Amino acid sequence: xxxxxxxxxxxxxxxxxxxxxxxxxxxxxxxxxxxxxxxxxxxxxxxxxxxxxxxxxxxxxxxxxxxxxxxxxxxxxxxxxxxxxxxxxxxxxxxxxxxxxxxxxxxxxxxxxxxxxxxxxxxxxxxxxxxxxxxxxxxxxxxxxxxxxxxxxxxxxxxxxxxxxxxxxxxxxxxxxxxxxxxxxxxxxxxxxxxxxxxxxxxxxxxxxxxxxxxxxxxxxxxxxxxxxxxxxxxxxxxxxxxxxxxxxxxxxxxxxxxxxxxxxxxxxxxxxxxxxxxxxxxxxxxxxxxxxxxxxxxxxxxxxxxxxxxxxxx
Amino acid sequence: xxxxxxxxxxxxxxxxxxxxxxxxxxxxxxxxxxxxxxxxxxxxxxxxxxxxxxxxxxxxxxxxxxxxxxxxxxxxxxxxxxxxxxxxxxxxxxxxxxxxxxxxxxxxxxxxxxxxxxxxxxxxxxxxxxxxxxxxxxxxxxxxxxxxxxxxxxxxxxxxxxxxxxxxxxxxxxxxxxxxxxxxxxxxxxxxxxxxxxxxxxxxxxxxxxxxxxxxxxxxxxxxxxxxxxxxxxxxxxxxxxxxxxxxxxxxxxxxxxxxxxxxxxxxxxxxxxxxxxxxxxxxxx
Numbered sequence: 001x002x003x004x005x006x007x008x009x010x011x012x013x014x015x016x017x018x019x020x021x022x023x024x025x026x027x028x029x030x031x032x033x034x035x036x037x038x039x040x041x042x043x044x045x046x047x048x049x050x051x052x053x054x055x056x057x058x059x060x061x062x063x064x065x066x067x068x069x070x071x072x073x074x075x076x077x078x079x080x081x082x083x084x085x086x087x088x089x090x091x092x093x094x095x096x097x098x099x100x101x102x103x104x105x106x107x108x109x110x111x112x113x114x115x116x117x118x119x120x121x122x123x124x125x126x127x128x129x130x131x132x133x134x135x136x137x138x139x140x141x142x143x144x145x146x147x148x149x150x151x152x153x154x155x156x157x158x159x160x161x162x163x164x165x166x167x168x169x170x171x172x173x174x175x176x177x178x179x180x181x182x183x184x185x186x187x188x189x190x191x192x193x194x195x196x197x198x199x200x201x202x203x204x205x206x207x208x209x210x211x212x213x214x215x216x217x218x219x220x221x222x223x224x225x226x227x228x229x230x231x232x233x234x235x236x237x238x239x240x241x242x243x244x245x246x247x248x249x250x251x252x253x254x255x256x257x258x259x260x261x262x263x264x265x266x267x268x269x270x271x272x273x274x275x276x277x278x279x280x281x282x283x284x285x286x287x288x289x290x291x292x293x294x295x296x297x298x299x300x301x302x303x304x305x306x307x308x309x310x311x312x313x314x315x
Numbered sequence: 316x317x318x319x320x321x322x323x324x325x326x327x328x329x330x331x332x333x334x335x336x337x338x339x340x341x342x343x344x345x346x347x348x349x350x351x352x353x354x355x356x357x358x359x360x361x362x363x364x365x366x367x368x369x370x371x372x373x374x375x376x377x378x379x380x381x382x383x384x385x386x387x388x389x390x391x392x393x394x395x396x397x398x399x400x401x402x403x404x405x406x407x408x409x410x411x412x413x414x415x416x417x418x419x420x421x422x423x424x425x426x427x428x429x430x431x432x433x434x435x436x437x438x439x440x441x442x443x444x445x446x447x448x449x450x451x452x453x454x455x456x457x458x459x460x461x462x463x464x465x466x467x468x469x470x471x472x473x474x475x476x477x478x479x480x481x482x483x484x485x486x487x488x489x490x491x492x493x494x495x496x497x498x499x500x501x502x503x504x505x506x507x508x509x510x511x512x513x514x515x516x517x518x519x520x521x522x523x524x525x526x527x528x529x530x531x532x533x534x535x536x537x538x539x540x541x542x543x544x545x546x547x548x549x550x551x552x553x554x555x556x557x558x559x560x561x562x563x564x565x566x567x568x569x570x571x572x573x574x575x576x577x578x579x580x581x582x583x584x585x586x587x588x589x590x591x592x593x594x595x596x597x598x599x600x601x
Contacts, residue, residue, distance in 0.1 A: 109408075192445035196507070199401060200458035201435030201514055210461070211447060311448040313496030 048287050055284030064248050069268060070277040074285050079250050080163070080243075080258030081232055081292060087167035087254065088174070088231050093224055095171070096178025097213075100220075103179070104186040105208055125176035129236040136169030137161075137240040157255055164254035166242030173237050174227035181226065185219020186212055215311060218304045225300040232293045235262040245271070261289040353417070354379040354518055354548040355400055355437075360414035362395055362404065362572075369395045371572040372414070377518075382540060382549045384563035384580065386556055388600070392572040393552045397520050400550065401437040402430050418518075435462070438516035442523040444503035446495035446510070451487050454495045454506055458514035473513055481509035482539050501532025508539065512547075519543065521551040525558065537562050556596055560584050568592045 063073030099117070107114040145159035152158075189212050197207040213220075235243070244257040245267055251258040265285050272278040355377040362370040369392045377383045385393040395404065402423065404410050415422045423433055435458070446454045453460075455474040464470055474491075478484040483505040487498070495506055504524060511519060521540070525533040540549055540562050553559050559566050560580060567577040568589075576583065576592040587593045594600060 190445070192441060192443060193447060195403060195406070195439075195441065196445045196447065196510075197457070197461075198406070199403060199434055199439035199441075200461065200510065201431050202458070202461040203431050206461050210457070215448060310494075313448065313494030 045290075048283060048290065051280070052283035052287030055280045056287055060281075060284055061288070065246065065281075069246065069272060069281065070274050071281075074259075074261070074264060074281070074288065076247055076250055077259040077261045077264040077285070078288060078292065081261045081289070083163060083251060083258065084167055084170065084238070084242075084260060085228050085231050085296065087163065088170045089224055089228060091168055092171035092174055092178055092227060093220070096175055096223065097182045097220055099175075099179045100182035100186060101208060101212075104183050105204070105212075121176050121179050124172075125180075129173055129234050130239075132169055132173045133237040133240050135172070136165055136237060140165040140168055141241060160255075161240065161242045161244075161257055162255045163242050163251050163258045166238040166258070166260075167254075169237045169241045170231045170234060173234065174231055177226050177230070178220075178223040181223030182216065182220045185216035185222070188219060189215045218307045218311070221300055221304045221307070225297055225304070228296050228300065229293050232289070232296065233262050235260075235266055238263060261285060261292065265289065352379055353377065355550070356415075356417040357396075357399070358415040358417070360396070360399060360412070360416060362392075362399065362413075363411045364407065365409045369572050370399070373569075373572075373574045375567055375574055375577055377548060377550055378565065379548045380544055380546070381564040382544050382551060382562050384559035384566045385550065385552045385569060386554070386559050386566060386595075387569035387575075388595070389554070391569040393567075393569050394522055395572075396569065397522055397550060397552045398439075400518065400520055401434045401439055402428070403434075403439065405430065435514050436516050437518040437520060438511035438514065439520045440504070440507050440511055440522070440524045443527050444500055444507055446498070446503050446506050448494065448496055450492050451495050451498070451506060452491040455509050455513055457510060462514065474509075477509040477513035478506075480512050480543070481505045482535065482542070483509055499532070501528050501535060504528060504532070504536060505539065508536075508543075512543075516547065518548045518550065521549065523552055523554060526554065533558075556584075568595060570595070 060073040061078065062075050064076055065074065066072030099121075103114065103117060107117070141159060141161060145162075145165065148154075148158040149156060193211050193215060194207055197211040198204075202210070238260060242257055243260045243263040247257060247259050265282065268278050268282045268285060353376045357373055357375050360370055360373040361368070371392075373392075373396060375396075385396060387393045398404050399412065399416060400418070400423075404412065412424055414424070416424050418433070418437065421428070447457060449457070452474055455477055456464075456470050459470055459473055464473075475484060475488075478487060483502060486502060487506075490497075495503060498506060504527075508519075508524075524540075525536045528536065537558065540551065543549060544564075551559075551563065563580045565578065566580045566583040568575045568583070568587075568591075570591055576587055576589045578588070583592065584596060587596065
């Protein structure tokens with residue numbers, strides 16, 4: 001650059017600036033994008049709350065659907081959803097945490113099988129949920145269930161869509177989330193804690209059990225919370241594996257089919273004989289699903305904050 | 316505050332080896348003294364982190380029921396040497412160790428060593444106080460529980476004994492069920508010492524145990540170390556030469572992974588035989 005050109009540039013910097021239109025446009029556009037998110041939440045929540053709140057009565061929450069689902073309540077669906085999510089968590093957390101412990105504590109980081117596990121975890125997270133549904137149908141029901149029936153000499157007990165298979169399918173879907181968050185939680189336990197335990201003559205497993213896991217528990221719970229939110233809303237994985245179109249009674253055992261809120265919403269909005277009559281019920285059901293997810297989350301978050309407080313020495 | 320009288324009278328956890336009366340003329344240069352016996356003895360201990368040498372043929376004998384200080388500038392290998400005594404270096408990937416470390420008549424580097432048992436007998440106190448986020452009681456009882464002790468009365472008795480030995484009992488007796496994290500830094504470090512004492516080790520390794528503490532808390536830890544040496548063999552790594560001079564019976568000076576000099580502490584600080592030692596302790600480098 002010649003001296004003249006440089007002076008030219010400098011003088012341009014000195015010159016009184018006109019208004020910064022580019023900057024303003026960028027601010028406006030990004031702010032609009034951010035605002036859009038708020039608007040979407042407001043519209044969805046507002047719309048559902050506005051049209052749904054009148055439907056959500058005590059009767060609605062505790063009764064079974066009547067008259068081709070144009071009247072009555074949604075209790076079987078609420079019950080089914082809660083049972084499904086609880087069963088899922090019971091199956092999911094031990095496996096997820098187990099895999100995380102293996103990856104973090106035992107596996108050699110660059111061994112081929114460690115990489116294979118990580119590769120699988122990452123890819124499992126990318127599989128569409130409907131594929132999990134098909135897998136659940138093919139593996140759990142048609143393969144595992146049928147063989148169990150045959151081995152136990154039963155008629156069709158396990159070899160059909162059921163609450164348990166749906167819960168297991170959902171658990172598979174959420175496994176990556178739990179593994180990743182649990183491993184992250186284990187990683188945040190300070191090295192000093194592990195060393196202190198080992199230096200006291202604790203075995204590796206004792207160190208995991210009594211030092212690492214208690215300190216990682218809030219983080220593990222975060223993974224469980226995420227999976228519960230997702231599990232309560234996913235319809236595709238349970239479509240073939242256990243959700244029922246309509247059941248006037250509650251599931252009595254893990255081998256029974258069940259109604260579920262998400263699937264019920266799908267049924268109400270697409271399969272109903274009288275769309276206008278089911279509309280209030282549809283809104284009410286969506287509201288209940290949102291509230292239920294919120295409630296499950298809230299419980300877990302409160303539990304987590306209590307654990308954190310205890311770990312930090314504030315009781 | 317004065318130290319707990321009971322910590323002075325606390326009985327040694329293991330029977331003291333019998334000491335023959337006559338002393339031989341002069342100890343060997345590595346500090347081994349047949350008369351006193353040896354608590355820990357390394358022979359040509361060489362350690363690499365990957366390709367990086369951290370210890371070079373270190374041969375040193377630690378005497379029982381005494382305080383041995385290891386001094387030297389940062390990165391000289393003093394912590395690495397200390398962490399070899401309870402095989403804490405095993406936790407670091409890519410460590411290679413050659414040579415021998417003899418403890419209780421056995422080479423602890425042998426693959427057949429029960430590392431869990433070794434670490435119970437050779438306890439460790441770390442640089443930063445690292446109590447578990449559990450109650451004070453559960454911290455002191457941790458090692459015992461890991462050994463399978465369930466009996467509540469026995470646990471309580473042993474927890475009290477170790478807290479007394481660590482001169483912490485009077486400060487915490489009323490709040491054993493409070494979180495250990497509510498204690499001050501100095502109290503936390505004494506709790507870590509108590510936690511270590513509870514499993515009745517023979518040797519206590521201390522890795523700069525007072526470097527994260529204020530002067531008052533440091534003084535209390537030093538007092539405690541002097542109290543404890545009647546019953547335990549103590550090896551303490553420190554970057555604080557005054558501290559080494561105050562509390563240790565013998566001092567080892569390390570530089571770049573080598574043991575430069577190892578002698579009685581008073582002699583080490585008044586008339587060191589090595590030029591490098593003299594330069595270091597007079598503050599010419601380090």
